[in-house]
Amino acid sequence: MALGWKLVIDSADADAIADFWAEALGYEVEDPSALIERLLAAGRIGEEAVVEHRGRKTFRGYAAIRHPEDPFDEVSGVGRGRRLLFQDVPEGKSGKNRLHIDVHSEPGDLDKLVARLEGLGATRVREVDQGPAGHWWVMQDPEGNEFCAA
Helix, strand or coil: CCCCCCEEEEECCHHHHHHHHHHHHCCEECCCHHHHHHHHHCCCCCHHHEEEECCEEEECCEEEEECCCCCECCCCCCECCCEEEEEECCCCCCCCCCCCEEECCCCCCHHHHHHHHHHHCCEEEEEEECHHHCEEEEEECCCCCEEEEC
């Protein structure tokens, strides 16, 4: 039996980096506001656990994105499929990522993809040339996390 999973990524600003990756991948930022309202009303969390981002209540230091076609829980907003969760941590990034995301372009549209990602706040690090097999770009998201655009 296959197991469910999510990729959790440490961040400095979970809401901002979730916005970047949602735009980069065409994903949706999860909306936990209904769950938050229920937890606040029941006294299970306090206002200090909540921030407002883009007009919605979110959990302080956490933001998630999900594939728009995957199922999700209507009450919590939590995706049940392809999902990235960003969580704020106190320490900064200190080295190369051991795990990274590859973003694939349509055939022949790598330059267009790279330009779009740069427009969202990504930066090019270096081009990797594979000769006849093609090339791709190593890039960084706005927090400095490496990823590849191919």
